[in-house]
Every structure is written in C-alpha cells, then in structure tokens.
Amino acid sequence: MDYGSIAGRLDSLQEDGLAAVASAADIVDLEAVEVAYLGRKGELKTVLSGIGQLPAEDRPRVGAVGNRVREALETAIVARRSDLGSVALDSRLAAERIDVTLPGRPLRRGSLHPVIETNREIARIFGQFGFVVYEGPEVETDERNFRALNIPPDHPARDLWDTLYTDLPGYLLRTHTSPGQIHVMQATKPPIRALLPGRCFRYEAVDASHGFEFFQVEGLMVDEGTTMADLRGLLDAFAHAMFGARRATRFRPGYYPFTEPSVAFDVRCVVCDGAGCSACQRTGWMTILGAGMVHPIVLRNGGLDPERYQGFAFGMGSERIAMLRYGIDDIRHFLENDLRFLEQF
Numbered sequence: 001m002d003y004g005s006i007a008g009r010l011d012s013l014q015e016d017g018l019a020a021v022a023s024a025a026d027i028v029d030l031e032a033v034e035v036a037y038l039g040r041k042g043e044l045k046t047v048l049s050g051i052g053q054l055p056a057e058d059r060p061r062v063g064a065v066g067n068r069v070r071e072a073l074e075t076a077i078v079a080r081r082s083d084l085g086s087v088a089l090d091s092r093l094a095a096e097r098i099d100v101t102l103p104g105r106p107l108r109r110g111s112l113h114p115v116i117e118t119n120r121e122i123a124r125i126f127g128q129f130g131f132v133v134y135e136g137p138e139v140e141t142d143e144r145n146f147r148a149l150n151i152p153p154d155h156p157a158r159d160l161w162d163t164l165y166t167d168l169p170g171y172l173l174r175t176h177t178s179p180g181q182i183h184v185m186q187a188t189k190p191p192i193r194a195l196l197p198g199r200c201f202r203y204e205a206v207d208a209s210h211g212f213e214f215f216q217v218e219g220l221m222v223d224e225g226t227t228m229a230d231l232r233g234l235l236d237a238f239a240h241a242m243f244g245a246r247r248a249t250r251f252r253p254g255y256y257p258f259t260e261p262s263v264a265f266d267v268r269c270v271v272c273d274g275a276g277c278s279a280c281q282r283t284g285w286m287t288i289l290g291a292g293m294v295h296p297i298v299l300r301n302g303g304l305d306p307e308r309y310q311g312f313a314f315g316m317g318s319e320r321i322a323m324l325r326y327g328i329d330d331i332r333h334f335l336e337n338d339l340r341f342l343e344q345f
C-alpha cells in the first residue's frame with residue numbers, strides 16, 4: 001500500500017460515484033448511491049481505512065485527496081437531488097393536469113314536490129300575518145281527531161270522514177290536521193296564530209279528485225274579540241296573494257261540526273274568470289277552503305274560556321290549491337311520483 005495506489009483508487013471511486021449519481025433515476029435511488037459511497041460503511045470510508053498503513057508523511061496528502069473526492073460527490077449529489085425534485089414535480093404536474101377549458105359536469109338538480117312547494121307558499125303568505133307553522137302526529141287519538149272537535153261517537157257527522165283505524169283501540173290515522181290545533185290550544189296561551197300543514201288519510205275510493213291520502217293546511221286564530229270580519233279579511237288577502245290581486249271572493253254558508261257559523265270560501269274561477277267553464281261547473285266560482293268561527297265547545301276542549309276568547313279556523317286541501325295554481329286536472333299525479341310529472345316544477 002502506497003500513496004500512488006490509494007490515490008488511484010480514490011480517483012476511480014470518484015469517477016464511479018459521479019457516474020452512479022448521474023444515473024440515479026429518482027430520489028430513492030440517489031439516496032442509496034449516497035449511502036453506498038459516502039455512508040459510514042461506504043466506499044470512501046473503506047478506501048481511506050487503509051491510510052493507517054501509509055508512511056506518516058503521505059497521510060495528509062491522501063486525506064486531502066479524500067476530501068476532494070467527498071466534496072465532488074457531495075456537490076454532485078446536491079445538484080442531482082434538485083434536478084430529480086423538479087423532474088418529479090414536472091411529471092406530477094403533467095399527470096394531474098386539469099383542462100380548465102372543458103365544460104363542467106352537470107349535477108342533477110332536485111326540486112320540491114309541487115304539493116310541498118304549495119304548502120310552503122301558503123305558509124309564506126300566512127307568515128306575513130304572524131301565523132306560525134306547527135306540526136302534529138299522523139297517528140292520532142279518536143279523542144283529539146273527533147271528540148274534542150265536537151264529533152262524538154255515533155254522531156252522524158262521522159259519516160263525513162271515512163276513517164282508517166289502527167289495530168290499537170282509540171288510535172287512528174288523522175282525517176284532518178285539526179287534532180294538531182287541539183295540541184296547540186292546550187299547549188299555548190292566546191293570542192294564537194297557528195298554521196298546520198300535514199298529510200291526512202281517508203278510507204276512500206280513488207278517483208280523479210279523491211285520494212286516500214292528501215295534504216291539508218289548517219289555520220287557527222284565537223284571541224279576545226276575534227270576529228268573522230278578521231277571517232274574511234285574512235282569507236281575501238290570502239286569495240289575492242295566491243290567485244291575483246283583483247280576484248273576487250265570496251263566503252257561502254257551510255257546515256262543519258267544529259265551527260259555528262261555518263262557511264265555504266270561493267274565488268272567481270281561475271280558469272274562465274267567471275265566464276263559466278267546465279272547471280267551475282259553469283258557476284263562475286271555485287271553492288278553495290272551508291272555514292268558520294271555532295265552536296265554543298271546541299275552544300273549551302282546547303282548555304280556553306269561550307266567554308273570554310273567540311277564534312276562527314280554516315282548512316284547505318293542498319292538492320286542490322296546487323291543481324289550481326298549476327292547471328293540473330287529475331289529483332292522482334301527486335301520488336304517482338312519475339318523474340316526467342315531477343320534473344316540471
């Protein structure tokens with residue numbers, strides 16, 4: 001072992017090392033090259049370990065060559081690492097390139113069911129008069145659905161509602177949302193301005209204008225000194241908001257066991273505007289809801305003193321209002337969930 005042979009080995013180590021650095025294909029490869037040449041058990045260490053066998057005067061010269069080789073390799077590795085880094089970034093950028101000029105992918109758009117949308121519009125209009133939306137359960141007691149509303153068992157008025165009963169005695173599917181109003185009266189103090197939308201059920205043969213399930217929106221107002229004039233004014237405002245500002249309206253006498261007096265509320269036919277057509281059976285008028293002054297017995301069942309409080313209530317079929325708004329002639333469309341129908345709203 002002499003200076004010449006060690007220096008020669010160091011030169012060829014540098015040459016091999018630089019070649020290995022240059023051909024490292026990626027960062028991981030380059031790290032392995034670094035460990036192999038400059039690591040604790042790497043090539044450089046191995047060659048330099050022979051330094052002890054040299055004459056003392058040769059050792060600094062060999063050390064100087066060793067340092068030059070280490071620096072050359074380290075410099076090459078740093079440069080190669082930065083090259084490989086930008087190559088990796090370039091290829092990632094290429095692989096993940098986004099063509100911002102492509103048209104977007106359309107999302108499928110949903111919309112509210114026309115009956116629900118109609119309920120919301122009704123709630124929006126009455127909301128302007130301070131009415132607050134409440135919801136009650138679809139399975140109700142015979143007590144709240146009938147008896148509290150002045151419809152005792154065996155009363156002939158029960159024939160007006162063909163009822164779906166449950167297996168549980170005393171429980172039924174509500175035939176109107178009025179039992180929810182009983183909840184409201186029992187739970188809150190006047191002044192009450194409540195709106196109750198919801199699904200109702202009747203045991204009924206299905207045809208173009210009847211379903212066995214349907215939606216209803218009921219309103220209830222109770223306060224001291226509430227009169228039929230307040231009812232008429234409110235319903236006029238509703239009719240004008242829903243069917244046009246100049247639409248004529250009228251009250252006709254009606255009958256409900258839970259209101260006295262009771263009325264039917266009509267608007268000028270929205271199809272012929274009074275000229276007479278098949279939609280209004282040539283009467284020129286269409287009934288859009290039933291209403292009346294809350295019967296004193298019903299107020300008392302709601303926990304309120306009829307000597308102090310008066311109230312009115314009204315109820316409308318959501319499907320009927322939706323049919324008039326959109327010119328739909330068959331109520332069965334609302335339950336069939338045919339997308340060709342629903343997508344039009």
Ligand code: 2NL
Nearest residue numbers: 178181258290291313314315316317
């Ligand atoms: C209709 C008519 C109506 C009511 C509903 C009501 C509720 C309570 C007290 C008194 Cl708690 N009345 N609701 C009153 C009159 C008519 O609905 O045929 N709707 C589709």
